[in-house]
Amino acid sequence: MKKNTLYIGLCYLTVGICAILFGLFGPSIGNDGIIGGIAGAGIVPGIYMIYKYFYWSKPENKPKYEEKLKKERINLKDERKIMLREKSGRITYIILFYILAVLIPLFAIMNIDRIVVITLGIIWIFMYVCGIVVFRILDKRL
Structure with a gap:
């Protein structure tokens, strides 16, 4: 698994946490739902990407990951x-x-x-x- 996935996941997570902090401690702008949506849209995919990186980086999952990549390459060129x-x-x-x-x-x-x-x-x-x-x-x- 590429390190890029981990870095992007961390960026998403950081944006989500910043949005939560802004929503809690920042000035009230009247659109708290949008701030909450941005927070959720940052935190959930961020955690998923970080989880995916560590899951596929484990040695016991390497063969499954290689098989998954092979299937993706075949599907893209089919x-x-x-x-x-x-x-x-x-x-x-x-x-x-x-x-x-x-x-x-x-x-x-x-x-x-x-x-x-x-x-x-x-x-x-x-x-x-x-x-x-x-x-x-x-x-x-x-």
Whole structure:
């Protein structure tokens, strides 16, 4: 297991602890839920990454770790899995595109804040433009 995993886990843990300390002892900014979310999003993955590093670094787990890495390498280069990932990404893109296309007028009819409708419209346009740009880049490369 790479030492990088340990260092990243320690960074996550530090950010989470700092967020807790800021939430407890810092000025009240009215968004305590966000501070708690940041703390949880730092502490839980940080502890998991540190645990994972020490678990896979144990000598008795080395063969299992090597087998796991071998399976990951095979799965990353498997042509069928590559095709499935690409197809699932395309289908997800299309579904989200149509969901946004339905939500924009729906939110406008429901008198939701104008900024929300504008933001959804910007995201919808961005998705469309991004899809065209990525297609053209891939078309030139392949």
